[in-house]
Amino acid sequence: MVENGTQPVQLDRGFWMITALLAVLAVASIVFWYVFPLENYLPAAIVTARQVDALFRFMSATGSALYIFVAGYLIYFAIAYRVRPGDGPDAIGVQIHDNPKLEFWWTIIPLLFVLVLSVVSVRIWYEILLEPENGLVVEAIGHQFEFTFRYPQINGEVTDEMHLPLNVPVTLNLTSSDVIHGFWVPAMRLKNDTVPGLVTSIRFTPRLPGRYPIICTQFCGVLHSQMDKQVLVIEDKASFDRWYRAEQQRNARVSNAIPGTGTVAIASGDANAGKQLFAQKCTACHKIAPFDQTLVGPGLKGVLHDPSHPNLVNGKAADPADVAGILQNGYVGSMGAMPNASANGLSDQDIANLVAYLNTLK
Ligand code: HEC
Numbered sequence: 001m002v003e004n005g006t007q008p009v010q011l012d013r014g015f016w017m018i019t020a021l022l023a024v025l026a027v028a029s030i031v032f033w034y035v036f037p038l039e040n041y042l043p044a045a046i047v048t049a050r051q052v053d054a055l056f057r058f059m060s061a062t063g064s065a066l067y068i069f070v071a072g073y074l075i076y077f078a079i080a081y082r083v084r085p086g087d088g089p090d091a092i093g094v095q096i097h098d099n100p101k102l103e104f105w106w107t108i109i110p111l112l113f114v115l116v117l118s119v120v121s122v123r124i125w126y127e128i129l130l131e132p133e134n135g136l137v138v139e140a141i142g143h144q145f146e147f148t149f150r151y152p153q154i155n156g157e158v159t160d161e162m163h164l165p166l167n168v169p170v171t172l173n174l175t176s177s178d179v180i181h182g183f184w185v186p187a188m189r190l191k192n193d194t195v196p197g198l199v200t201s202i203r204f205t206p207r208l209p210g211r212y213p214i215i216c217t218q219f220c221g222v223l224h225s226q227m228d229k230q231v232l233v234i235e236d237k238a239s240f241d242r243w244y245r246a247e248q249q250r251n252a253r254v255s256n257a258i259p260g261t262g263t264v265a266i267a268s269g270d271a272n273a274g275k276q277l278f279a280q281k282c283t284a285c286h287k288i289a290p291f292d293q294t295l296v297g298p299g300l301k302g303v304l305h306d307p308s309h310p311n312l313v314n315g316k317a318a319d320p321a322d323v324a325g326i327l328q329n330g331y332v333g334s335m336g337a338m339p340n341a342s343a344n345g346l347s348d349q350d351i352a353n354l355v356a357y358l359n360t361l362k
């Protein structure tokens with residue numbers, strides 16, 4: 001056996017030629033990844049999409065350069081040091097071990113590379129995490145087999161399209177009503193699973209108007225492949241407001257509540273408990289005063305016993321059952337939005353207590 005050191009391996013002309021060739025190919029691949037017009041194929045719909053693209057370019061460039069050297073040498077050595085006609089059946093190649101210089105460099109170079117990569121990705125990750133928090137809050141809910149969207153002050157759930165205004169920071173809360181789905185908008189370069197019983201959030205700021213496909217990335221059942229039909233519409237503030245108002249009107253009579261148990265036994269209400277609850281949950285929007293003394297919503301003093309107020313805001317008769325209906329389902333009218341029972345955190349018994357209390361006001 002020939003030991004390294006006793007007879008050093010000579011790197012011949014062929015080796016240096018292939019090294020030069022691989023270096024040229026590696027540089028070409030790096031240039032390719034940096035000039036490739038990515039956004040012509042996949043628009044960058046949100047602000048952080050470009051940072052993700054920068055990371056993608058960096059990883060693709062270094063990854064392809066590395067691959068070209070590894071695969072290139074592999075092929076070259078396999079050919080240059082192949083079995084020669086005169087070699088015996090048990091001939092072995094040159095055996096090399098203990099080359100501290102080589103081992104030092106093949107440890108240090110990958111280490112530096114991984115360190116640079118982690119610094120670059122953590123920085124971009126932080127930029128995504130540090131997107132502003134105080135913008136529009138929207139909820140996307142995965143269902144078999146579509147996503148639905150909830151917006152503040154729109155009753156019920158918006159189906160088919162998700163609209164967002166340009167340049168307004170968005171917090172998107174994600175959850176699921178059945179199984180795990182994956183919410184992915186390729187144009188945003190953001191993806192998150194929607195998990196039943198868990199709310200996760202992503203934050204971003206739309207920067208480019210357009211219609212972008214929303215795709216489910218978790219195999220969620222037989223019609224999973226159908227979950228690529230919905231779109232995210234990013235549009236200017238005026239068009240968004242128009243869409244938003246139209247959805248508000250369209251859903252005005254839809255209840256946000258989980259389909260009612262219908263078991264509100266109004267008669268069992270306790271007016272004292274109702275009075276306390278009213279102070280906690282209602283006084284931010286309602287005064288105990290005549291109907292026209294509005295705070296956010298109307299004054300509720302005469303809600304059940306004022307002859308000049310025969311009907312409730314939803315046009316129904318001012319009787320306990322219909323007041324309970326408004327507390328249960330909420331109502332959006334000319335004054336604004338009365339939250340429903342789930343938004344106000346009211347149980348059926350709470351509703352009965354509140355109605356009993358309102359019934360004592362004259
Ligand atoms: C975020 C504000 C807000 C909160 C909190 C709120 N409401 Fe309302 N409420 C409204 C608005 C606004 C309306 C009127 C909607 C319209 O017609 O435009 C309303 C309407 C009503 C009505 C119908 C009044 C009528 O004359 O027809 C009743 C009853 C009512 N609220 C009771 C309550 C009770 C009880 C609570 C506490 C659990 C409560 N509201 C909490 C905003 C609120």
Ligand SMILES: [Cu+2]
Pocket residue numbers: 142143145180181182216217218219220224227
């Ligand atoms: Cu799905």
